[in-house]
Amino acid sequence: MTGTKADGPDFASASLPRHLARGAVGFGALVGSVALIPVVGPVSLLLLPVGLLALRGCPMCWAIGLAQTVSRGRLQRSCENGQCSLVVAGRGDT
DSSP states (O other), X not given: OOOSXXXXXXXXXXXXXXXXHHHHHHHHHHHHHHHTHHHHGGGGGGHHHHHHHHTTXXXXXXXXXXXXXXXXXXXXXXXXXXXXXXXXXXXXXX
């Protein structure tokens, strides 16, 4: 099997600023949902789904996506003869 496309899920965003904005909205909504309970009561918990949606399900998924977004275009997975390795894009050495 030869290719550079990973078989696992892809959590990366189209750009780093977009991914960081999603993180700011997501973590802000999660923190705000708990921090605003004394001010507005349980209604603030409506921010939880907003935060989880912005983070695409979980904070760890967002962190994995951050690593994928940063490395996209810089690292490529190359598999040949049952051996897979990461190579720097544009270079043939492993």
